[in-house]
Amino acid sequence: MEQNRKRDYSQIPFTGLGLIFGTAIGAVFALILTGDILWAGAGTGIGLVIGAAIDGMKKRR
Numbered sequence: 001m002e003q004n005r006k007r008d009y010s011q012i013p014f015t016g017l018g019l020i021f022g023t024a025i026g027a028v029f030a031l032i033l034t035g036d037i038l039w040a041g042a043g044t045g046i047g048l049v050i051g052a053a054i055d056g057m058k059k060r061r
Helices: 014-033 037-060
Strands: none
Touching: 014 037
């Protein structure tokens, strides 16, 4: 049985996703480029800012 349901993307917490993916991507690039895991913090911060911006734009609609 096929259910035709539209997904409600307004309930996705992009701030949390930004933290998770920002930390992961920051850690990978930090280890590849510098070998210093402390740069993963920069990825965490960038992911938080981008995720929060997406959440903010999403709530305006």
